[in-house]
Amino acid sequence: MNKEQLISMLRENGHKVTPQRIAICEEVLSSKEHPTAEAIFEKVSKRHPAISFTTVYHTLDLLKKLELIHEIRFDNRVTRYDPNTSVHVNIICQKCGKISDYESDTVKIQWNHIISELKIQPIGQRLDAYVICGDCKE
Numbered sequence: 277m278n279k280e281q282l283i284s285m286l287r288e289n290g291h292k293v294t295p296q297r298i299a300i301c302e303e304v305l306s307s308k309e310h311p312t313a314e315a316i317f318e319k320v321s322k323r324h325p326a327i328s329f330t331t332v333y334h335t336l337d338l339l340k341k342l343e344l345i346h347e348i349r350f351d352n353r354v355t356r357y358d359p360n361t362s363v364h365v366n367i368i369c370q371k372c373g374k375i376s377d378y379e380s381d382t383v384k385i386q387w388n389h390i391i392s393e394l395k396i397q398p399i400g401q402r403l404d405a406y407v408i409c410g411d412c413k414e
């Protein structure tokens with residue numbers, strides 16, 4: 277989704293489009309790191325020092341409702357955001373918390389087998405693999 281599409285989508289849904297809000301959207305939608313709201317706040321406030329954490333939080337909530345990002349909650353109450361909303365595996369390091377995406381036709385095909393076997397139409401899904409990453413093994 278480009279900037280113009282994003283702006284019109286926000287407008288169509290009756291939301292005010294401010295430069296801060298666009299910056300937050302761009303930051304999370306382009307991220308590969310499954311960032312937390314705090315991490316996004318930190319990055320965006322470098323360019324927009326007046327931004328509030330509440331604005332960040334509300335904007336993330338909005339993107340979630342528009343189904344442009346997924347919220348990934350963890351037992352330790354950390355919530356991270358994933359702009360990759362297609363079926364994929366999150367490979368999560370249990371030591372440093374780094375998350376990388378694994379996307380492949382195999383995952384999609386197997387997932388389609390599973391849901392047809394179950395005869396369900398999921399409204400969302402989350403596939404996690406827990407590992408100790410290469411950096412943490414050393």
Ligand SMILES: [Zn+2]
Pocket residue numbers: 369370371372373374408409410411412
């Ligand atoms: Zn690690």
Ligand SMILES: [Zn+2]
Pocket residue numbers: 310358360364365366376377
């Ligand atoms: Zn992911």
